Amino acid sequence: MTSADFPVFDLAAYERAPTDKRRALGEEVDAICRTTGFLAVSGHGVAQTVIDDAWNAAHAFFHLAAEDKAKARAPYAGYPYGYLGPESEALAKSRNEDSPPDLKESFNGGPASVPEGLTDEDALAFCYAATIWPERPVGFREAWQAYYAEMEDLAARIMRVFATALKLPEDYFEAAISRPISALRALNYPEQAIAPKPGQLRAGAHTDYGSLTILLPQAGSGGLEIRDPSGEWRPVPPVPGAFIINIGDLMALWTNDRWVSTLHRVVNPPPGPSGSTRRQSFAFFHQPNWDQEIACIPSCLEPGAEPRYEPVLSGPYLMSKFRSTVAPAA
Ligand SMILES: O=C(O)CCC(=O)C(=O)O
Numbered sequence: 656m657t658s659a660d661f662p663v664f665d666l667a668a669y670e671r672a673p674t675d676k677r678r679a680l681g682e683e684v685d686a687i688c689r690t691t692g693f694l695a696v697s698g699h700g701v702a703q704t705v706i707d708d709a710w711n712a713a714h715a716f717f718h719l720a721a722e723d724k725a726k727a728r729a730p731y732a733g734y735p736y737g738y739l740g741p742e743s744e745a746l747a748k749s750r751n752e753d754s755p756p757d758l759k760e761s762f763n764g765g766p767a768s769v770p771e772g773l774t775d776e777d778a779l780a781f782c783y784a785a786t787i788w789p790e791r792p793v794g795f796r797e798a799w800q801a802y803y804a805e806m807e808d809l810a811a812r813i814m815r816v817f818a819t820a821l822k823l824p825e826d827y828f829e830a831a832i833s834r835p836i837s838a839l840r841a842l843n844y845p846e847q848a849i850a851p852k853p854g855q856l857r858a859g860a861h862t863d864y865g866s867l868t869i870l871l872p873q874a875g876s877g878g879l880e881i882r883d884p885s886g887e888w889r890p891v892p893p894v895p896g897a898f899i900i901n902i903g904d905l906m907a908l909w910t911n912d913r914w915v916s917t918l919h920r921v922v923n924p925p926p927g928p929s930g931s932t933r934r935q936s937f938a939f940f941h942q943p944n945w946d947q948e949i950a951c952i953p954s955c956l957e958p959g960a961e962p963r964y965e966p967v968l969s970g971p972y973l974m975s976k977f978r979s980t981v982a983p984a985a
């Protein structure tokens with residue numbers, strides 16, 4: 656692992672390594688997840704063309720006229736997929752903090768198919784709801800789905816690293832993520848011609864809700880910050896050729912807070928012509944099976960200690976968090 660300011664984990668090197676070396680690398684990941692849970696992953700093997708095609712498709716979508724983007728709009732507030740227009744979400748509300756809406760718009764898509772035999776009505780109405788695809792740009796859906804599939808695969812590989820880091824068998828999480836309900840979100844943070852309201856950010860401070868998030872911030876961009884263990888806000892740099900990974904609430908719950916689901920946010924660019932830059936990112940939110948119970952992993956419990964949290968179900972937990980962030984119509 657190389658580490659200047661920010662840890663970079665070489666996934667290809669890990670996967671090539673023999674068991675004892677994997678354990679040693681896992682210990683480094685454990686140390687990171689105990690402090691911030693944010694690291695860069697290189698050696699991921701995702702083809703650059705897949706990344707570029709999805710990135711360019713999202714870029715073209717966000718540059719359509721507002722009425723064209725609106726054709727792919729989510730049909731009602733709280734619907735998870737399709738286009739969510741400007742100021743429709745306030746992430747800080749997921750932590751019961753009243754906040755103006757985030758200065759962003761997004762396009763969101765869910766799992767490619769519904770698992771056979773799934774009948775849970777909430778699951779069907781929420782995470783298996785249809786993605787509202789835009790008609791333009793041409794090829795958007797194909798590029799999106801190719802990137803989504805790569806992210807799902809990468810997330811499963813990282814979950815194997817996490818199992819090793821927790822000194823568990825590598826396939827420990829496999830059954831819990833066999834029918835994942837992950838979501839991919841393309842984010843556009845527009846140029847800020849008008850000054851933000853007091854307390855209004857590009858993305859308010861929040862933790863992510865699921866198992867792990869795979870972020871691709873725009874190359875060379877700033878704005879993403881994490882609150883480090885000392886309580887200071889610290890920038891997370893985009894790392895060329897790597898994805899930024901962070902763990903979410905379910906990993907903290909699973910590990911009884913051995914690992915931290917770190918607070919993060921996207922701050923506004925400095926005012927003025929040079930600072931009013933648009934920023935794009937991709938966030939893939941990996942989420943265990945809808946009906947998977949997430950409870951403290953026995954080996955994460957110190958002898959004599961009690962679990963800190965009641966178990967939750969992956970899907971209903973995600974749904975309640977997501978719905979808590981819906982901003983009232985302006
Ligand atoms: O855009 C980014 O870099 C991060 C966005 C984020 O944290 C989120 O949407 O959960």
Ligand SMILES: [Fe+2]
Nearest residue numbers: 861862863919
């Ligand atoms: Fe986030």
